[in-house]
Amino acid sequence: MFWCGLNKGKHSVCIDFTTAEGHELAMALITAPGPDAGMLLTNYAPRGWLSHEALRARRPDLIQLTIQGKRDGASAVDYTINPAVGIPFLTGPREAEGPVNHVLPAWDLLTGQMAATGLLAAERHRRRTGEGQHIKLALEDVALATLGNLGFIAEAERGGVRERIGNSLYGAFGGDFQCQDARLMIVALTLKQWTALCTALDLDAAVAELSRESGLDLSREGNRFRAREEIAALVRTRVVTRSLAELAPLFDRAGVCWSRYQTIAELVAHDPACSTANPLFAVTEQPGVGNILAPASPLDFAAGGRLPPIPAPCLGEDTDHVLRTLLGLSDAAIGDLRTRAIIAGPAKDP
Amino acid sequence: MFWCGLNKGKHSVCIDFTTAEGHELAMALITAPGPDAGMLLTNYAPRGWLSHEALRARRPDLIQLTIQGKRDGASAVDYTINPAVGIPFLTGPREAEGPVNHVLPAWDLLTGQMAATGLLAAERHRRRTGEGQHIKLALEDVALATLGNLGFIAEAERGGVRERIGNSLYGAFGGDFQCQDARLMIVALTLKQWTALCTALDLDAAVAELSRESGLDLSREGNRFRAREEIAALVRTRVVTRSLAELAPLFDRAGVCWSRYQTIAELVAHDPACSTANPLFAVTEQPGVGNILAPASPLDFAAGGRLPPIPAPCLGEDTDHVLRTLLGLSDAAIGDLRTRAIIAGPAKDP
Numbered sequence: 001m002f003w004c005g006l007n008k009g010k011h012s013v014c015i016d017f018t019t020a021e022g023h024e025l026a027m028a029l030i031t032a033p034g035p036d037a038g039m040l041l042t043n044y045a046p047r048g049w050l051s052h053e054a055l056r057a058r059r060p061d062l063i064q065l066t067i068q069g070k071r072d073g074a075s076a077v078d079y080t081i082n083p084a085v086g087i088p089f090l091t092g093p094r095e096a097e098g099p100v101n102h103v104l105p106a107w108d109l110l111t112g113q114m115a116a117t118g119l120l121a122a123e124r125h126r127r128r129t130g131e132g133q134h135i136k137l138a139l140e141d142v143a144l145a146t147l148g149n150l151g152f153i154a155e156a157e158r159g160g161v162r163e164r165i166g167n168s169l170y171g172a173f174g175g176d177f178q179c180q181d182a183r184l185m186i187v188a189l190t191l192k193q194w195t196a197l198c199t200a201l202d203l204d205a206a207v208a209e210l211s212r213e214s215g216l217d218l219s220r221e222g223n224r225f226r227a228r229e230e231i232a233a234l235v236r237t238r239v240v241t242r243s244l245a246e247l248a249p250l251f252d253r254a255g256v257c258w259s260r261y262q263t264i265a266e267l268v269a270h271d272p273a274c275s276t277a278n279p280l281f282a283v284t285e286q287p288g289v290g291n292i293l294a295p296a297s298p299l300d301f302a303a304g305g306r307l308p309p310i311p312a313p314c315l316g317e318d319t320d321h322v323l324r325t326l327l328g329l330s331d332a333a334i335g336d337l338r339t340r341a342i343i344a345g346p347a348k349d350p
Numbered sequence: 351m352f353w354c355g356l357n358k359g360k361h362s363v364c365i366d367f368t369t370a371e372g373h374e375l376a377m378a379l380i381t382a383p384g385p386d387a388g389m390l391l392t393n394y395a396p397r398g399w400l401s402h403e404a405l406r407a408r409r410p411d412l413i414q415l416t417i418q419g420k421r422d423g424a425s426a427v428d429y430t431i432n433p434a435v436g437i438p439f440l441t442g443p444r445e446a447e448g449p450v451n452h453v454l455p456a457w458d459l460l461t462g463q464m465a466a467t468g469l470l471a472a473e474r475h476r477r478r479t480g481e482g483q484h485i486k487l488a489l490e491d492v493a494l495a496t497l498g499n500l501g502f503i504a505e506a507e508r509g510g511v512r513e514r515i516g517n518s519l520y521g522a523f524g525g526d527f528q529c530q531d532a533r534l535m536i537v538a539l540t541l542k543q544w545t546a547l548c549t550a551l552d553l554d555a556a557v558a559e560l561s562r563e564s565g566l567d568l569s570r571e572g573n574r575f576r577a578r579e580e581i582a583a584l585v586r587t588r589v590v591t592r593s594l595a596e597l598a599p600l601f602d603r604a605g606v607c608w609s610r611y612q613t614i615a616e617l618v619a620h621d622p623a624c625s626t627a628n629p630l631f632a633v634t635e636q637p638g639v640g641n642i643l644a645p646a647s648p649l650d651f652a653a654g655g656r657l658p659p660i661p662a663p664c665l666g667e668d669t670d671h672v673l674r675t676l677l678g679l680s681d682a683a684i685g686d687l688r689t690r691a692i693i694a695g696p697a698k699d700p
Contacts, residue, residue, distance in 0.1 A: 001501030001502075001504040001505045001508075001510075002500060002501035002521070003501070004501065004504065005498060005499045005500055005501040005503075005504065006499055006500070006501075008499070069607075071623070071628065071630075074602070074605075075542075075543060075546075075605060075606075075607040076607065076609070077537055077539055077607060079519050079524055079535060079537050079539075080535050080537055080607055080608060080609035081609065082535075083533075083535040083609050083610065083611040083612070084609040084610060084611075084612060084617065084621070084623075085614070085617060086612060086613045086614030086615075086616070086617050087453060087454050087614075088517075088611060089611075089613045089614075090453040090614075091441070091442075091450065091451075091452055091453045091454075092441075092442055092443070092446075092450055093442070093443075093446060093448075093450065096442075096443060096446075098443075098517075098526065098533070099517065099526070099533065099611050100441065100442055100443065100450065100517070101441075101516075101517045101535075102441055102452045102454060102456070103437060103440040103441045103520070104437050104441075104452060104456055104496075105500075106452070106454055106456035106459070106460075109456070109460055109496060110456075110459055110460060110463060113460060113463035113464055113466075113467060114463055114648065114649060116463075116467045117463060117466045117467050117470060117649070118649040118651070120467060120470035120471060120474065121470060121649070121651075122651065122653070123474070124470065124473070124474070125651075125653055125654075127477070129653075131653050132653075133651060133652040133653035134652045135649055135650060135651050135652065136650040137648055137649055137650065138648065138650075140623060141628070141630045141645075141648035141650075142648045144623060144624055144628070144630060144631075144645060144648075145630060145645035145646070145647065145648040146454075146459060147614065147617075147624075147645075148355060148631070148643070148644055148645035149355045149356055149358070149645065150352060150355055150356070150455075151351030151352035151353070151354065151355040151356075152351075152614050153355075153614070153618055153624065153642075153643055153644075153645075154351040154354065154355065154636075154639070154642045154643070154644075155351045155614075156614045156615050156617070156618040156619075157618055157642065157643060158351075160351075161615060162614070166451075167438075167448075167449065167450070167451045169429050170453070171352070174429055176448065176449070183433075183448070183449070185429060185430050185432075185433040185451075187427055187429050187430055189427055189429075192425075193425060196425075252424070255424075255425060256425075257419075257425040257426065257427060257430055258430060259426070259430035259431065259433050259434040260433065260434060261433040261434075261438065261439075261449050262433070262434060262436060263436045263439045264435070264436030264437075264439075264440075264497065264502050264503070264505075264506045264512070265436075265506050265511060266436070267434065267435060267436050267497075267506070268503055268506040268507055269506075271434070273421070273434075273490060273494060274494055274497075274503065278421065278491070278494070280421075280491045280494060280495060281494075281498070286504075289504070292503075292504045292507065293498065293503055293504070293507060294498055294503075294504075295491075295494060295495035295497075295498035295499065295503075296495070297495065298464065298487055298488065298491035298492045298494075298495040299464055299467070299468040299471070299485055299487055300485060300486040300487065300488075300491075301468070301471075301472065301475075301483060301485050302483040302484045302485065303472070303475055303479075303481050303482075303483035304475075
């Protein structure tokens with residue numbers, strides 16, 4: 001499922017990289033001519049026949065983006081980067097003793113998106129100057145840069161130690177609340193969201209009293225963070241006795257920023273957002289798997305409309321087609337390469 | 351710190367949006383001519399003077415990218431999206447009872463990167479066709495699409511229920527190990543990483559025996575996941591009695607994929623990766639804050655070299671400069687706008 005999800009809409013070509021002829025074919029594909037070609041995204045080390053120098057000798061304006069684990073090329077994955085940047089000591093229940101890793105491969109996802117941005121930026125540069133280039137992007141540096149961008153590094157440099165605060169929001173008001181039949185996340189980050197929450201739960205008088213007692217102006221987000229326990233107590237008593245059916249319209253009418261905790265199974269079974277009622281999704285038929293509710297890109301471009309999701313290919317499904325159209329190989333040449341097992345596919349099992 | 355980190359290298363212009371003249375100025379900036387202008391990235395609702403129609407009337411090829419919380423425009427933040435997509439029930443210790451939110455705002459980060467990709471893609475389209483467009487990107491859809499891309503939705507559709515597995519890696523071998531003086535994350539996702547681990551810890555004989563007993567071919571990642579408890583027991587006894595100083599060179603020589611758990615304070619104080627020894631970082635002087643170790647982009651472009659990080663501006667620091675250079679306003683006109691408080695800045699306090 002993981003494989004199918006990540007390889008939607010790709011073309012797959014199978015080439016034997018242990019042979020010199022295989023290298024030749026791959027290099028020819030990578031350095032094919034034209035403004036829409038000559039871009040390589042890879043996590044192979046840029047060495048030997050895949051070195052930027054070797055490839056650039058065939059196409060001087062080649063754009064090559066190499067994704068690395070560590071900056072020095074050493075092996076690293078999302079699950080080893082995250083422990084090293086401290087986030088697991090902030091994640092998890094207040095009383096947790098050890099580190100808590102995230103399950104979402106956030107660093108991988110972010111690195112993939114940055115790679116797309118990097119390729120487009122390099123293509124823009126090539127169009128303007130004619131110049132190609134080699135771009136490196138290390139998973140480790142993505143994580144470190146993000147820590148810096150989010151202010152964690154500057155905070156630690158100044159001796160700030162952030163505590164674990166469970167599911168509460170850092171820096172403003174937000175947290176978990178159990179109503180009669182559901183667990184809710186309720187957030188008041190902006191002033192507008194705070195006003196909406198006070199309106200929906202009729203909190204104004206109680207909040208005014210809390211402000212007086214604490215001396216904190218609760219229209220400021222930092223003060224809402226300071227008084228989060230007291231605010232939570234006010235919210236809790238107003239939420240715990242009501243049902244989701246009662247609270248949801250109340251919250252939505254006032255514009256409260258909230259959601260309901262649900263499992264992935266519940267999301268898939270019951271939430272219209274995760275169905276074809278959301279134009280993001282379409283049902284695709286994935287060979288060997290069956291029907292899958294598959295997402296298109298969340299980027300909803302007005303020009304040209306949204307491209308629907310396309311199933312993942314079998315390994316080598318496009319070998320012949322790509323060699324024919326991109327490299328102009330004849331059927332005889334393709335047949336010969338296939339006989340000698342320099343190329344292959346499609347394979348049934350990915 | 352958060353604010354400074356996220357606003358590095360930006361230009362800041364202060365305009366009073368409650369006035370019609372303020373709207374005029376902002377619209378003129380948004381629709382300024384030239385191929386490097388005419389792009390608006392915003393989380394304001396595209397209504398009134400900020401509607402795509404109103405702006406396009408001034409520049410027909412305008413590119414506008416609107417970031418939304420929910421697809422319907424309702425308020426949502428990372429902290430309310432995450433509970434609704436089920437990840438908090440997978441994150442956290444096996445014995446945790448409730449949901450565990452991530453602390454890293456992964457959906458925000460991913461949405462920001464996708465917005466950059468979307469703008470560059472739209473600029474590419476505009477260059478080729480002359481056509482601008484309005485692009486929408488909802489935080490909610492980013493999360494849902496990611497769940498789909500990672501295979502979570504297809505898995506749930508087929509009745510698969512993923513269990514909480516604490517800090518273990520899903521689908522292969524990986525987890526926490528305490529050595530004498532440090533807590534380590536050790537991963538064997540690929541065959542190469544698995545072979546390296548077996549070599550480094552002299553596991554070959556024990557693994558061969560485990561394979562025989564369990565009937566599992568442990569060179570396959572799925573089988574390493576099935577036998578993860580047994581493999582962990584083998585690793586644990588070989589790690590627990592040794593020091594980090596002993597294990598680190600052993601692991602690095604063999605090419606093991608591993609890291610050490612450390613807090614952000616430890617990272618910042620002791621790890622060379624989080625210092626100017628890493629070309630990602632430079633020390634910048636942030637007015638009002640002092641020296642900050644700030645990251646550049648993790649995208650290391652060979653062409654032109656890496657741009658160093660630039661401190662965040664004060665609010666309105668560039669008001670005059672931008673109005674003068676982009677709109678060609680005279681000093682007298684700028685002075686007049688300032689007197690009437692249509693524009694402002696720089697302000698000392700962001």
